[in-house]
Amino acid sequence: MTSLLVDDSDGVRTFTLNRPEAYNSLTAELKEALRDALTDTVADPAVRAVVLTGAGKAFCAGQDLKEHVAALQSDDPAPFRTVAEHYNPIVRAITSMPKPVIAAVNGMAAGAGASFAYACDLRIVARSAKFLMAFATIGLTADSGASWTLPRLIGYGRAMELMLLAKPVTAEQAVAMGMATEVVDDGEALSTAQELASRMATGPTTGYAKIKQALLTAAGTDLEQALAEEDAAQSALGATTDHREAVDAFIAKRTPTFTGH
Incomplete structure (x- = not known):
């Protein structure tokens, strides 16, 4: 099964993280596919707006922990090389994309998955979706640009609270604090994001x-x-x-x- 689906329609390119059985957690294969596809999209004049979403019940649960544990147990000398090789380039591509990037947050967005959503320009969020930054619970810090993007969305103090205490954020709370653009009914995040992207694709x-x-x-x-x-x-x-x-x-x-x- 292809871990990343790419669909083009009327100037809108939709990327779907496609590991629903694993809540779209990020393996090296998926990260490399997304990184390379985003890089190609930057220079593609036929694409005028971008949507990022997840298949199934989740947007993205973050790093695939099975793969991470395997790297740690194998005494990999640089188990976190993925930050420089994958996460940072993905966030750079999203934030520097010379066209709008809209996250269709259809379900849970955690860790790097939440960070990818924060890096997008707009976030359409399903009513039952949640955001979670739980790095502190496993003795790690934020990555994928969240230390930069999240405080700019919701403020330094609120971002510190969410990261230190690993507090989940509901869709309604996300909109109230400026983390999300709009809340829609479950099952409508992708169609709403694509409709918005289609309108923006006809814009300047x-x-x-x-x-x-x-x-x-x-x-x-x-x-x-x-x-x-x-x-x-x-x-x-x-x-x-x-x-x-x-x-x-x-x-x-x-x-x-x-x-x-």
């Missing part, structure tokens, strides 16, 4: 890319650099076909047609 995707770039830059720099980034981005976007089309459509009182150029 170059503008979306610059918004993502500006926010990433501003998150790690001072005001002057953020202002400079905004200046450069606005100048570049002002010369795009999409911007001119939007202005012309506004004047003509019609719906604009965006091409991503």
